[in-house]
Amino acid sequence: MTKKQRNQQLIARAEKLCLHRGVRMTPARREVFNLLSEHDGAIGAYDLLDKLKKEVPNAKPPTIYRALDFLQAQGFVHKISSSNSYVLCSHFEKQHPVQMLICRSCGNVQEIHSDGVHEQFVSQAQAQGFLVEQQTVEALGLCESCQKGNQLSH
Ligand SMILES: [Zn+2]
Ligand SMILES: [Zn+2]
Known part of the structure; x- marks a missing residue:
């Protein structure tokens, strides 16, 4: 396609x-x-x-x-x-927690959904008496192709 x-x-x-x-x-x-x-x-x-x-x-x-x-x-x-x-977002049919992998070099953004992360997060928030309505985790780093590009230039 x-x-x-x-x-x-x-x-x-x-x-x-x-x-x-x-x-x-x-x-x-x-x-x-x-x-x-x-x-x-x-x-x-x-x-x-x-x-x-x-x-x-x-x-x-x-x-x-x-x-x-x-x-x-x-x-x-x-x-x-x-x-x-x-x-x-390409799977917008239902509400979902979002974890973003953001490449600081090329700006590429990948969305991942780790249920484990979300559950941990929500249960720890609950322990603080906090009600999570929306959760987005943003991770900054280097994507796979930028890591390869970096290796080549060294
Ligand atoms: Zn999404
Ligand atoms: Zn990149």
């Missing part, structure tokens, strides 16, 4: 969910979703705006932020707080 086909399937799944939830995937939201799906790794709001302007010349920052808020609320997009950027 090509990347384009994969992205089309992803959008189709997102639109189906929106229909089911009774929320609207407006053209602007759809376009931002599409841009995120075409981008590898995480991307900042202003870089997204630059891309959006190619399709929608009068797009303004609020256009992007409103679309991102919506996509985040629907679980289609995860926000990476440490770099203030956004990444598309």
